[in-house]
Amino acid sequence: MDYVRLGKTGLKVSRLCLGCMTYGPKTWRDWVIEEKDARPFFEKALDIGINFFDSAEVYSNGESEAILGRAIKDLVKDREDVVIATKVSPTGPGNAPPNRTGLSRKHINAACDASLKRLGTDYIDLYQIHRFDPQVPMEETAEALSRLVEVGKVRYIGASSMFAYQFANYLSLAKADGFIPFASMQNHYNLIYREEEREMMRICAEQGIGVIPWSPLARGFLAGNRHRQGGGETVRAKSDDFSKNLYYTDADFDVVDRNVEIASKLGVKPIQLALAWVLANPVVTAPIIGASKLGHLDDAAAALQIKLSADDKKALEEPYQPHRVLGHW
Secondary structure (H helix, E strand, C coil), X not given: CCEEECCCCCCEEECCEXXXXXXXXXXCCCCCECHHHHHHHHHXXXXXXXCEEECCCCHHHHHHHHHHHHHHHHHCCCHHHCEEEEEECCCCCXXXXXXXXXXXXXXXXXXXXXXXXXXXXXXXXXXXXXXXXXXXCXXXXXXXXXXXXXXXXXXXXXXXXXXXXXXXXXXXXXXXHCCCCCCEEECECCCCCCHHHCCHHHHHHHHCCEECXXXXXXXXXXXXXXXXXXXXXCHHHHHCHHHHHHCCCHHHHHHHHHHHXXXXXXXXXXXXXXXXXXXXXXXXXXXXXXXXXXXXXXXXHHHCCCCCCHHHHHHHHCCCCCCCCCCCC
């Protein structure tokens, strides 16, 4: 496993980040994995050298954070050896009381304290805003996040999917007003959805922002096991409505078919090749991978060894068609 700096910070993270949305009670999503069955995934991740774990307050309504926290406590001798990332969300359940959502100072402080309690830790390494909140002044959000760093509850702050101009405004505000700047951007990026290359990735490259893409395998779509007529073989393929809103166009399947074709030529699995393509982007720090089978972690590790030729990269990218903006909600 290689370790790299998160953007221009001094924080070293593994080239793969284990996303923890997959782990929680099935009462939240039928495709998630219960805690007792999730523990081997944390063991395996640590064994292959992953030191970077990402969760969120909304994953399984907080239980994902609790599962991650207990795993780290039981499996890691020294808390300093891992990087724990989680997120505060502008959105929540439709019946959430006022002030239980959003990026206000009130909710950010309450959400951070609740995440710390669930994670069972004194500090969060990377605390991220989970999308943009148009209802709260950027100054209020930036000041609240900076204060968390200043009092030691958080080490670094990051953001996730939003328009590039919104992210640029946050960065400019931090510079002008002396707030702690964002160290990372967790955005939607994979072979099927590359709209981030137009502006967001360029901003991150210029400003030294670490890019940690979510859904680098398009929620499993790039495995090649989905059907053009809809659905697929796995539980998630059959029930993940969010995925159906992101992918499934004919052009998307053309990209999948090309990925399967090139993977066959190279003698690797389609998911390994798709992940290798994301890793080959010099702006990307660490893709956030989801693993519902232990073999997924082996496949992810194998992707680190794949070196794409210019011709193979060109062939993989050739079928791409522009998309409407996806994943900013």
